[in-house]
Amino acid sequence: MKQKGMWLAVLLLALMLAAIMLGRFLREDAPAQISGVAAAPAQAGQHKPVAIDERPDFASVMEWQVLQGVAAQHAEPEKELQRLVEKLRFSKQQEAWQQIRGQEKSPESTQRHALAVALLADIPARLKAGDMDKSAALRLQQELLADVVSDPASRSARAAAEAARLESVVLQAQP
Secondary structure, X not given: OHHHHHHHHHHHHHHHHHHHHHHHHHOOOHHHHHHHHHHHHHHHOOOOOOOXXXXXXXXXXXXXXXXXXXXXXXXXXXXXXHHHHHHHHHHHXXXXXXXXXXXXXXXXXXXXXXXXXXXXXHHHHHHHOOOOOHHHHHHHHHHHHHHHOOOHHHHHHHHHHHHHHHHHHHHHHOO
16 A cells, blocks of 8 residues: 555656646746746745645646646545645746846846745745655755855854754654
């Protein structure tokens, strides 16, 4: 049973990646979707769950259909759809953040900073949902903190605090 769940997770990930890549290849509005996902949560400065009663703006029609199809096969379809939508949102935010990397003295640097803040706030939720492991979460935190905190001493202190947040998520997940 455990192996079946692992294969389902691998299939889900493959389907999501294929849908994203195919959607990007077939759509010309991919940059608009990325900027749309970048703007909303980043403005708030913290993670807020995406409503799943209709297709989110950042998801293509194909991506939405794939997410709904995969979630429908799960024991708790609504909960799984919510998780998948949040994972897609996080991935697209991270992609948008990476696309404007290295543009420190441009109008996009403000957006990049806001994206880094939003992603940093959401990492514990992604770790808790099993969308990333602890080492990947720590690595991403370090990269994001370089955009959020310019002073090295302050960055180290913040990194320790963020690592402690992740550790509490890991400890809560243990039986």
